[in-house]
Amino acid sequence: MTSIEAIGSRSRISATAAVRAYLVVCGIVLLLMMLLGLTMRLAQAQWIDVEPNLFYVIMTMHGAGMVGIAGLGGAAVMWHFVRRYIPVSTGIFIANLVFFLIGAVLILGAGFIGGFAGAWTFLYPLPDHSGGLWSANGAAAYMAGLLVIGVGFLLLHLDIARGIISVYGGLGSGLGVKQAFGFAPEKDGPPPAVAASTMAAISNIIGIVVGAVVLVLSLVNLYVPSFTFNTLVAKNLIYYFGHTFINVTIYMAVIAVYEILPVYTHRAWKTNRAFYLAWVLSTLMVLTVYPHHLLMDFAMPTWILVAGQIISWLSGLPVLLVTAFGTLTNVYRSGLKWDAAAGLVFIGVAGWAIGVIPAIADGTIPVNSVMHNTQWVPGHFHTYLLLGMMAMMLGFMTYLAGPKSPSRLAPLGVWLYLIGGTIFVLAFLAAGSASVPRRYAVHLPAWLPYDRAGSIGASLVVAGALILIVRFLVSLRSPIDATP
Amino acid sequence: MTRGLVLVVWGILWLVRTPLESDMALHMTVQLPLLIGIGYMLATFLRPHEPRWFARADWFGIPGLLLVVFATSFWMLPRMLDLALSDPWIDLIKFASLPLLAGLPLGLSWSRMPGLGRAFLWANFIPKLAAIGGLYLAAPTRLCAYYRLDQQTTAGAALIAVAVALGLSWSAVLFIGSPPFWSKGGENAVERMRGAASGGP
Amino acid sequence: MTRGFAPLLGLVLCVGVGALAWATEGFRVITSEGARQVSIARHPIPIPNVRLIDQDGHTFSFGDYHGRTIFVDFIYTRCPKLCGELGDDFRQALSRSDAKNGHVAFLSISFDRADDREALQLYADRYAARAPRWRVAMPYDARGLSMLLQTFGVTVIPDGMGGFVHDGTIYAVDESGRVARILDPGARIAAVPP
Numbered sequence: 001m002t003s004i005e006a007i008g009s010r011s012r013i014s015a016t017a018a019v020r021a022y023l024v025v026c027g028i029v030l031l032l033m034m035l036l037g038l039t040m041r042l043a044q045a046q047w048i049d050v051e052p053n054l055f056y057v058i059m060t061m062h063g064a065g066m067v068g069i070a071g072l073g074g075a076a077v078m079w080h081f082v083r084r085y086i087p088v089s090t091g092i093f094i095a096n097l098v099f100f101l102i103g104a105v106l107i108l109g110a111g112f113i114g115g116f117a118g119a120w121t122f123l124y125p126l127p128d129h130s131g132g133l134w135s136a137n138g139a140a141a142y143m144a145g146l147l148v149i150g151v152g153f154l155l156l157h158l159d160i161a162r163g164i165i166s167v168y169g170g171l172g173s174g175l176g177v178k179q180a181f182g183f184a185p186e187k188d189g190p191p192p193a194v195a196a197s198t199m200a201a202i203s204n205i206i207g208i209v210v211g212a213v214v215l216v217l218s219l220v221n222l223y224v225p226s227f228t229f230n231t232l233v234a235k236n237l238i239y240y241f242g243h244t245f246i247n248v249t250i251y252m253a254v255i256a257v258y259e260i261l262p263v264y265t266h267r268a269w270k271t272n273r274a275f276y277l278a279w280v281l282s283t284l285m286v287l288t289v290y291p292h293h294l295l296m297d298f299a300m301p302t303w304i305l306v307a308g309q310i311i312s313w314l315s316g317l318p319v320l321l322v323t324a325f326g327t328l329t330n331v332y333r334s335g336l337k338w339d340a341a342a343g344l345v346f347i348g349v350a351g352w353a354i355g356v357i358p359a360i361a362d363g364t365i366p367v368n369s370v371m372h373n374t375q376w377v378p379g380h381f382h383t384y385l386l387l388g389m390m391a392m393m394l395g396f397m398t399y400l401a402g403p404k405s406p407s408r409l410a411p412l413g414v415w416l417y418l419i420g421g422t423i424f425v426l427a428f429l430a431a432g433s434a435s436v437p438r439r440y441a442v443h444l445p446a447w448l449p450y451d452r453a454g455s456i457g458a459s460l461v462v463a464g465a466l467i468l469i470v471r472f473l474v475s476l477r478s479p480i481d482a483t484p
Numbered sequence: 485m486t487r488g489l490v491l492v493v494w495g496i497l498w499l500v501r502t503p504l505e506s507d508m509a510l511h512m513t514v515q516l517p518l519l520i521g522i523g524y525m526l527a528t529f530l531r532p533h534e535p536r537w538f539a540r541a542d543w544f545g546i547p548g549l550l551l552v553v554f555a556t557s558f559w560m561l562p563r564m565l566d567l568a569l570s571d572p573w574i575d576l577i578k579f580a581s582l583p584l585l586a587g588l589p590l591g592l593s594w595s596r597m598p599g600l601g602r603a604f605l606w607a608n609f610i611p612k613l614a615a616i617g618g619l620y621l622a623a624p625t626r627l628c629a630y631y632r633l634d635q636q637t638t639a640g641a642a643l644i645a646v647a648v649a650l651g652l653s654w655s656a657v658l659f660i661g662s663p664p665f666w667s668k669g670g671e672n673a674v675e676r677m678r679g680a681a682s683g684g685p
Numbered sequence: 686m687t688r689g690f691a692p693l694l695g696l697v698l699c700v701g702v703g704a705l706a707w708a709t710e711g712f713r714v715i716t717s718e719g720a721r722q723v724s725i726a727r728h729p730i731p732i733p734n735v736r737l738i739d740q741d742g743h744t745f746s747f748g749d750y751h752g753r754t755i756f757v758d759f760i761y762t763r764c765p766k767l768c769g770e771l772g773d774d775f776r777q778a779l780s781r782s783d784a785k786n787g788h789v790a791f792l793s794i795s796f797d798r799a800d801d802r803e804a805l806q807l808y809a810d811r812y813a814a815r816a817p818r819w820r821v822a823m824p825y826d827a828r829g830l831s832m833l834l835q836t837f838g839v840t841v842i843p844d845g846m847g848g849f850v851h852d853g854t855i856y857a858v859d860e861s862g863r864v865a866r867i868l869d870p871g872a873r874i875a876a877v878p879p
Contacts, residue, residue, distance in 0.1 A: 089600075092600065154604060154607060154608075155600065155604060158600055158603045158604060158607065159600055161603075161658065162599060162600060162603065165658065165661050168661070169661040170658060170659055170660050170661020171658050171659045171661065172659045172660060172661065173661065205607060209607050209608060209610070209611040210611060212608065212611065212612075213611045213612060213614075213615040216612070216615075217615065217619075229618075229619060229622065230622050233618065233622070
């Protein structure tokens with residue numbers, strides 16, 4: 001082995017170890033947050049007793065924790081695959097994990113010690129108006145935690161952007177803009193992982209710096225209450241950041257589909273002009289879609305809301321269509337041997353595609369004004385995130401665990417996750433269409449059947465995820481394979 | 485020659501300080517940046533004479549750039565804008581400290597900061613500039629005793645305009661990149677990728 | 686990390702945080718108004734013995750108020766809106782404190798050299814201000830005016846339409862004739878219990 005190869009394999013080992021560390025954190029936090037979610041459903045079902053005050057703390061922690069590990073898991077998928085094509089820094093990747101852990105400690109402390117229960121969106125000026133439920137320090141710890149996590153992600157995406165620019169010259173070329181508009185041959189286009197990482201970098205860099213602004217302003221407001229700012233502007237900034245960040249997680253996780261399915265089908269993922277055009281359009285729309293969170297704010301200028309509605313109908317579609325179509329053509333008659341990893345990745349694409357339906361319903365102004373504060377909305381985003389994004393991430397985890405790990409239980413885990421997840425999101429959607437409100441700790445007797453069905457679904461999901469995550473953790477005993 | 489020019493500009497700025505400071509927007513978006521620019525230009529001349537202990541202690545440019553952050557924040561406080569107007573001595577301190585404690589360290593330390601750190605600073609500076617502008621634009625009361633509310637609003641809009649211009653130009657540079665996005669040939673991505681990947685970490 | 690980094694970083698941090706703490710009075714204020722408020726509360730400022738003339742043409746000075754608290758505002762009689770608000774506030778506060786004690790007096794000082802006794806009289810009549818409980822006054826000369834403006838920390842700038850921009854701030858002068866308190870910007874005394 002020459003010295004260059006030795007350095008290469010050493011860096012590969014440390015990179016794989018870093019990805020494993022990410023997935024360990026993701027797996028453990030995912031399970032804990034799922035248990036918090038299950039607790040909420042059981043409490044609403046009146047099968048267990050949870051103090052309403054604690055319920056809202058749990059809701060806040062569940063929201064922040066899940067958004068955080070969705071970002072972290074997406075980043076792990078993205079970084080693992082994109083480093084095949086561009087130079088990236090392992091140090092920055094690890095730094096992001098360290099920032100995340102520091103932020104997570106601050107957030108958990110804010111919730112379970114400080115009692116912060118202002119929902120993960122920390123909607124200004126709620127953190128400063130706790131009605132005595134939490135202190136200024138509790139709210140500040142929460143927001144400082146988000147800021148610290150944002151610093152890590154900002155560095156990571158900037159580093160990836162730098163890597164993309166060093167290879168492709170600019171982010172435009174990394175996204176495949178030239179191919180999308182026919183200025184360059186399709187075959188010279190960036191690989192799907194690079195196009196997706198470019199989109200994630202562009203969207204998240206902008207989203208995070210906007211989030212940092214509103215976090216800093218809110219923090220100042222906590223300690224100097226006479227310093228105030230426009231609440232509607234604050235809401236716009238918060239949802240700009242919040243929507244972009246959570247939306248981008250699925251565009252990072254989808255890289256798992258582009259990279260893992262071809263391993264099973266032995267067919268390269270086909271990129272063509274439509275593929276690049278889809279990524280360009282979705283980038284533009286992810287950056288402008290957030291107003292659908294403000295459809296109920298009558299003080300918003302109407303044109304923004306109308307644009308928000310139209311863009312939210314369209315925003316996911318381009319990439320979803322090329323990905324779903326690409327998945328089907330990649331899988332069709334490939335002689336693919338299904339296993340847990342391939343199954344989960346496939347479920348992820350299907351969950352994402354199906355999740356569009358409730359999303360479009362909620363993105364429509366007349367529907368939104370009656371549905372947005374019902375459980376329809378958690379139904380919508382759990383379809384996306386649980387059956388789409390997280391399925392892809394668990395697929396990646398299972399794929400990394402490799403075929404050597406005990407896999408007899410893995411298919412059971414996948415089935416439990418799929419069936420439980422379906423029951424769980426259907427319970428939310430059904431409750432939402434029956435006008436059951438979201439974010440209520442205590443439910444009316446008429447709502448209990450939905451809550452109980454949801455609790456059963458959630459229990460199955462937790463069991464399935466537990467199997468898959470434990471299987472991954474057990475697989476860590478085997479040393480890292482240094483061959484690429 | 486150029487050195488002299490910088491000193492002349494410094495002097496001229498002092499002479500025209502009354503008209504420039506009479507308007508909040510001119511004060512914040514013309515005078516203060518020009519003073520920082522003077523220090524930045526000084527750095528290009530003084531770099532060969534930079535004390536070795538500073539070059540060594542200024543690890544990755546962190547202390548130097550931190551000094552820039554403090555010095556610029558200090559002179560952007562509404563209270564300091566007021567004091568600079570009411571007291572010529574304070575204004576003199578501003579005329580000395582912005583070039584020497586903000587512009588000069590900026591010029592010396594910026595090149596020591598790795599690319600990722602610079603990108604991080606840009607990415608944080610631009611939206612926060614816009615946020616300060618937004619606060620000035622929306623504030624119902626005057627923050628400076630020496631400026632009218634309409635001047636404050638104009639200053640807010642000017643700061644936002646500067647932030648938008650910086651943001652757009654930075655995005656354009658990153659998006660178009662080098663070689664320029666529209667150039668033809670000589671940019672085989674696969675070749676460049678191999679080159680970068682083998683040279684990379 | 687290189688040699689000298691930690692001390693340099695520490696130095697920059699100390700100087701930087703120290704300077705910001707000084708400029709913001711310990712991270713409490715960002716405006717000169719706020720700074721003034723904090724410093725007056727800590728160190729009340731004695732008022733120079735400036736001669737003023739009131740709406741009835743009588744001359745007086747701050748020394749004449751010895752033993753009484755005075756609420757002071759700065760106005761000009763052509764003022765289209767803010768001074769009206771201040772005047773209403775003083776009238777309401779006066780009607781409340783009238784019955785309770787004679788320890789409180791009110792004083793509206795014009796900073797407009799174009800104002801004369803007649804203008805003061807008209808302004809006083811508009812709000813039913815009667816000397817000596819509520820004097821509407823102006824300093825005898827320009828030097829007295831600038832001394833008062835400086836002592837109270839009042840900044841007056843032209844509004845570009847022939848009038849002035851000024852803060853509608855109310856000052857409390859204590860029994861021994863010192864500026865002892867600056868009310869919050871926009872705060873009105875009629876709203877708080879006497």
